[in-house]
Amino acid sequence: MENRDTFGWQDIHAEVLRRIRSGEWAAGSTIPNEVDLAYEFDCARATVGRALRALAEDGVLDRRRRAGTRVVAEPVRRAVFAIPVIRQEVEAAGAPYRAVLLERSQAPATEAVAARMALPPGTPLLHLRTLHMAGDRAHCYEDRWADPVLAKGLGDAPLDRISANEWLVRNAPYTDGEIAFSSAAAGPGEAELLGIPEGAPLFVLDRVTRQEGRTVTAVRLVYPPGYRMTAPL
Amino acid sequence: MENRDTFGWQDIHAEVLRRIRSGEWAAGSTIPNEVDLAYEFDCARATVGRALRALAEDGVLDRRRRAGTRVVAEPVRRAVFAIPVIRQEVEAAGAPYRAVLLERSQAPATEAVAARMALPPGTPLLHLRTLHMAGDRAHCYEDRWADPVLAKGLGDAPLDRISANEWLVRNAPYTDGEIAFSSAAAGPGEAELLGIPEGAPLFVLDRVTRQEGRTVTAVRLVYPPGYRMTAPL
DNA sequence: GAGTGGTCTAGACCACGGG
DNA sequence: CCGTGGTCTAGACCACTCG
Numbered sequence: 322m323e324n325r326d327t328f329g330w331q332d333i334h335a336e337v338l339r340r341i342r343s344g345e346w347a348a349g350s351t352i353p354n355e356v357d358l359a360y361e362f363d364c365a366r367a368t369v370g371r372a373l374r375a376l377a378e379d380g381v382l383d384r385r386r387r388a389g390t391r392v393v394a395e396p397v398r399r400a401v402f403a404i405p406v407i408r409q410e411v412e413a414a415g416a417p418y419r420a421v422l423l424e425r426s427q428a429p430a431t432e433a434v435a436a437r438m439a440l441p442p443g444t445p446l447l448h449l450r451t452l453h454m455a456g457d458r459a460h461c462y463e464d465r466w467a468d469p470v471l472a473k474g475l476g477d478a479p480l481d482r483i484s485a486n487e488w489l490v491r492n493a494p495y496t497d498g499e500i501a502f503s504s505a506a507a508g509p510g511e512a513e514l515l516g517i518p519e520g521a522p523l524f525v526l527d528r529v530t531r532q533e534g535r536t537v538t539a540v541r542l543v544y545p546p547g548y549r550m551t552a553p554l
Numbered sequence: 555m556e557n558r559d560t561f562g563w564q565d566i567h568a569e570v571l572r573r574i575r576s577g578e579w580a581a582g583s584t585i586p587n588e589v590d591l592a593y594e595f596d597c598a599r600a601t602v603g604r605a606l607r608a609l610a611e612d613g614v615l616d617r618r619r620r621a622g623t624r625v626v627a628e629p630v631r632r633a634v635f636a637i638p639v640i641r642q643e644v645e646a647a648g649a650p651y652r653a654v655l656l657e658r659s660q661a662p663a664t665e666a667v668a669a670r671m672a673l674p675p676g677t678p679l680l681h682l683r684t685l686h687m688a689g690d691r692a693h694c695y696e697d698r699w700a701d702p703v704l705a706k707g708l709g710d711a712p713l714d715r716i717s718a719n720e721w722l723v724r725n726a727p728y729t730d731g732e733i734a735f736s737s738a739a740a741g742p743g744e745a746e747l748l749g750i751p752e753g754a755p756l757f758v759l760d761r762v763t764r765q766e767g768r769t770v771t772a773v774r775l776v777y778p779p780g781y782r783m784t785a786p787l
Numbered sequence: 788g789a790g791t792g793g794t795c796t797a798g799a800c801c802a803c804g805g806g
Numbered sequence: 807c808c809g810t811g812g813t814c815t816a817g818a819c820c821a822c823t824c825g
Contacts, residue, residue: 342727386803398637498787504737504755522737522755554731619822
């Protein structure tokens with residue numbers, strides 16, 4: 322439709338990507354510098370910079386002062402997963418969401434939990450176990466441990482309206498953390514709660530969040546077989 | 555060390571994030587516009603824009619023309635996973651890497667594969683099965699199907715030096731695709747190849763890549779129990 | 788219609804780090 | 807040292823969309 326005679330940064334982004342994909346600019350090679358590209362595309366240097374910065378953030382280019390901009394040799398494939406809010410995940414599937422609070426207690430950290438949270442074993446912690454229901458079917462099982470100091474108030478919060486996760490997001494912000502996916506065989510308790518055979522292959526999501534180096538909460542979400550966590554590439 | 559009297563975009567980024575985390579700017583509320591913030595921080599509007607854009611890319615802010623910039627109410631947690639190159643993954647663990655090509659053949663697409671690749675069942679495809687070894691231990695099992703036209707040459711390529719994955723990265727670029735994680739019980743074949751009991755909980759990575767809407771390759775990587783895919787939060 | 792963010796410019800200075 | 811990318815500025819125009 323349009324006959325453009327100028328280039329925006331997205332056009333440059335696309336053109337550079339095309340040259341890389343086509344092999345015109347080989348993996349590992351240095352591409353022209355910003356000034357030269359600005360001349361070629363007849364635009365300001367900042368516009369080229371904007372395009373190249375985006376490609377660098379995508380992991381396609383490696384940019385260094387003085388050394389120039391290189392095409393990354395082995396592009397590490399990165400996938401950005403949107404970790405769903407369980408309530409929304411269930412409702413998006415068209416099922417009514419309900420959470421069943423199985424346990425909320427003060428308990429000393431077990432060996433395993435202490436290791437995950439980088440605390441001495443026996444440290445008093447808040448322990449919450451929740452079953453997330455999609456209609457009358459179990460969607461996933463949540464086993465959460467939280468620091469009673471950093472998450473002060475969680476022990477008494479009304480968790481019928483908002484989940485422990487939502488409470489923590491609002492009241493105990495984190496500065497960093499990790500997430501991990503893995504698989505595990507269903508134990509007797511998990512099997513009964515989720516309504517699946519013992520030993521069934523579970524999908525496990527472990528998440529630890531910290532505030533200034535101190536662990537706020539460690540949560541394990543366990544999904545029955547068939548659950549898929551997907552992301553665009 | 556330094557006593558700064560000006561603000562860079564990263565300083566503004568940090569300060570805005572602090573105001574959000576502290577509740578000074580509540581979730582869901584609209585924050586001041588770029589012009590006002592530029593006045594407050596005594597800098598150019600573009601500098602504020604740079605900081606706010608970064609926060610929007612992080613999923614913390616929602617920016618709309620005319621409507622202004624709002625603090626996202628339920629920040630969708632995003633995790634960026636670096637999908638490892640298997641050779642590097644193994645060598646990083648200190649084990650010698652070796653790939654065993656179990657099968658390389660032309661075969662018609664099965665129902666399941668046809669569905670995954672959005673092709674009619676029976677379409678002739680390239681089928682490669684590889685066992686990735688870490689020392690004398692199986693690290694993961696790869697089951698790959700590829701379009702023989704888009705991946706022309708893969709059928710004859712010497713896969714002892716570079717893997718099918720590396721060959722495809724170099725010779726059959728993709729424009730888009732998806733990746734998915736899930737769990738599954740080990741079948742008899744997988745169990746024997748990986749040296750684990752039948753029915754053991756596998757960690758499964760499915761990846762499909764396309765070029766201009768046409769599927770280039772569909773690959774399934776199967777890891778034995780204990781494997782973890784981690785990412786910073 | 789008007790206010791907001793999105794983009795671009797032409798120029799400037801700075802910070803890093805390869806040679 | 808000095809070329810490169812990183813950042814900032816002051817201004818301008820545009821695109822979107824809410825009221």
